[in-house]
Amino acid sequence: MVVRNPAGFWKRLAAGLLDGLIVGLPLVFIGYLITGSWEENWFTTAANIVYGLVVPVVWSGYTVGKKLLGIRIAKVNGEKVGIGTMFLRFAVGGLVYGLTLGIALIISAIMVAAREDKRSIHDFIAGTYVTTEKPA
DSSP: OOOOSBOOHHHHHHHHHHHIIIIIHHHHHHHHHHHSOSSSOHHHHHHHHHHHHHHHHHTTTOOHHHHHHTOEEEETTSOOOOHHHHHIIIIIHHHHHHHTTTHHHHHHHHHHHHSTTOOOHHHHHHTEEEESSOOO
16 A cells, blocks of 8 residues: 555645535536525536546546645555546445444544544545645
8 A cells, every 4th residue: 555645634625615616506506507496406416426426537536626726536556546436435435424424524534634644434445545646
């Protein structure tokens, strides 16, 4: 396992917030235009899932927020992130956080802040980490 230049808690948090503002808010507005509802709707849910699963795969581990902050998702074995990896990270990780009523999410935040490799629970599930290194 090789973890090089891991990104810390604050950069990861800021990237998530940027993704929410730059991608999430427009998706909510578009979802409202399509469905007529500001509440959770099929379009916003589907678009967020596609964004979380596909964008890092086709964009070398970046999302919009991560790209702006110069961080990206990478596999610890050096391979490119694929759709299976992102499914484990996004969906299975999200399921763990939901089933534990957010307790695992709090533990993950502490792990990113305290661990030398800055890996969270969803990183361990998917065999990933977040790095400041550019892709090869």
